[in-house]
Amino acid sequence: MLRSLLFKKLEQKEQDMINHYKYLHQYPEPSFNEAKTSQYIESFYNDKDVVIHKRIGGNYGLIVEIEGSLPGRTIALRADFDALNISEDTGLSFSSKHDGWMHACGHDAHTAYLMVLAESLIELKDHLPGKVVIIHQHAEELAPGGAIDMLNSGYLNDVDEIYGIHLFPDYTPDVISYRKGPTMGGRSLFHLKVIGKGGHGSSPHLANDAIMAASTFVTNVQTVVSRRLNPFDMGVVTISSFNGLGSLNVIQESVELAGDVRYMESRIGHQIHDEIVQLIEGLEETFNIKCEFNYELDCIPLINHYKQTDYLVDILATSQGDYFESLKEHEQLTSSEDFASYLEKIPGTFFFIGCKPYGVDEAFYNHSPKFIVNEDALLTASKALGEVVLNRLSIE
Structure with a gap:
């Protein structure tokens, strides 16, 4: 049975996955600048019987095509490989060697298991129906995200379905979780510059206080969620930066704010934008100031296709109790993921493997400087x- 052959290969190569993971973890690179990571991945495939497309969109993503010898469909699998601007504090023997940068989201592990899974599929290609498209994606963490490059390349035009995994420490590696429909949040970013009239702290009546106006905005923008959205709609507005530094006796002429907006439906993102614009117009009128406002879409909501998620559940249910113990429905996540862009164009689903270390009550979550991957998760994911x-290759 092909499944048994594949699983045996993966088990034999488990240490290879871990070795790739540890190497990649030591050499994190920022989004859109992952040159050496991309070279490492490319060199892994160079002596294998595959077609490699590199420097996708002029950036560092790669697409690897594994052509089976039998008729079948085309299924894409994706993993990301960029890192984060975080100083590692894990104490691991293979901690980051690049100061200020860390694989704090598990992309190193994603890449490691997909490389070895791809290698195993290549070794079985004489028995494979259809085509497997391996997507090694750059720049998941930074807008506009590498998924757009991959989609614009044209190499995914004939893909029938796409699947991806994220490692999260909600559970240990014996738990796989999924969700149908809206699964991860969309994200928008905004910048606001409030321009008033500077002056001396002793004569506030001769100035138009930008800090006062901006502070009012910080308070009032929360009413967009509490009073303008339908209570059944999810929305979060966060002010993440407030820059009004100056001398103690000077009323500042301008203040700059930045913020983050999360939502589970794109229409909510647009509504929040419109409500913020209305607040700003009122702010200008009330405080006799001017505002420069920029609102950018960073990532659309991730919406898993119901049919492909049902396929996933049916397939994995037959293996529950084998290489993992529990298949669970996951709650919605307000965090964002640019796999959403693939799902906007291609049927598929994005699911989760637990990577919580054994023996801890609560693990440090992704994007923490203390985030650690349980290495058993790599074999489970593969x-x-x-x-x-x-399963999906052979369905006609």
């Missing part, structure tokens, strides 16, 4: 994605 692709 097997789960592997049996999904084998």
Whole structure:
């Protein structure tokens, strides 16, 4: 049975996955600048019987095509490989060697298991129906995100379905979780410059206080969520930066704010934009100031296709109790993920493997400087994605 052959190969190569993971973890690179990471991945495939497309969109993503010898469909699998501007504090023996940068989201592990899964599928290609497209994606963490480059390349035009995994420490690696429909939040970013009239602290009546106006905005913008959105709609507005530094006796002429908006439906993101614009117009009138406002879409909501998620659940349910113990429905996540862009164009689903270290009550979450991946999650992830692709390749 092809599944048994694949699983045996993955088990034999588990240490290879871990070795790739540890190497990548030591050499994190920022989004859109992952040159050496991309070279490492490319060199892994150079002596293998595949087609490699590199420098996708002029950036560092790669697409690897594994052509089976039998008729079948085309299934894409994706992993990301960029890192974060975080100083590592894990104490791992293979901690980051690049100061200020860390694989704090698990992208190193994503890449490691997909490389070895791809290698195993290549070794079985004489038995494979259809085509497997391996997407090694750059720049997931930074807008506009590498997924757009991959989609614009044209190499995914004939893909029938796409699947991806994220490692999260909600559970240990014996738990796989999924969700149908809206699963991860969309994200928008905004910048606001409030321009008033500077003056001396002793004569506030001769100035138009930008800090006062901006502070009013910080308070009032929360009413967009509490009073303008339908209570059944999810929305979050966060002010993440307030820059009004100056001398103690000077009323500042201008203040700059930045913020983050989260939502589970794109229409909510647009509504929040419109409500903020209305608040700003009122702010200008009330305080006799001017505002410069910029609102940018960073990531659309991730909406898993119901049919492909049902396929996933049916496939994995037959393996529950084998290489993992529990298949659970995951709650919605307000964090964002640019796999959403693939799902906007291609049927598929994005699911989760637990990577919580054993023996801890609460693990440090992704993007923490103390985030640690349980290495057992790599084999679980490779097997789960592997049996999904084998099943979906052979469906006519």
